Amino acid sequence: MRDFRKYDIWTDSMELVNAIYTFVEAFPNTEKYGLSSQITRSAVSIPSNIAEGASRNSEKDFARFLEIALGSAFELET
Incomplete structure (x- = not known):
């Protein structure tokens, strides 16, 4: 199992969540x-999916959750 806390992208996305909550x-x-609800939910979804994907055993599963996190980032940007 991977430690999601060690990934820079997870740390950066957690900082983004804090910034988004301040923004809204x-x-x-x-x-x-x-x-406000849509923005915060999509922001929280990013690090949540990274963390959940890190718990998966296969690279394919991990990659799938990273794709979902990317989709949430696109949703947030929109």
Whole structure:
């Protein structure tokens, strides 16, 4: 099993999550359950999928979770 905490991409994505939560605090309350929620969920999904993938035994499974994390990054960017 891999230690996901040692991956720079996981550390960077955790910093991104913190920045995103700070960013959405400035959103109006009308966006609390809309845009803010979507943005924070996609941001949290990035390091979560990296961590989950690191627990997988095969490289193929790990790569699949990295692809999912990438998809969440694209969603966040959009």
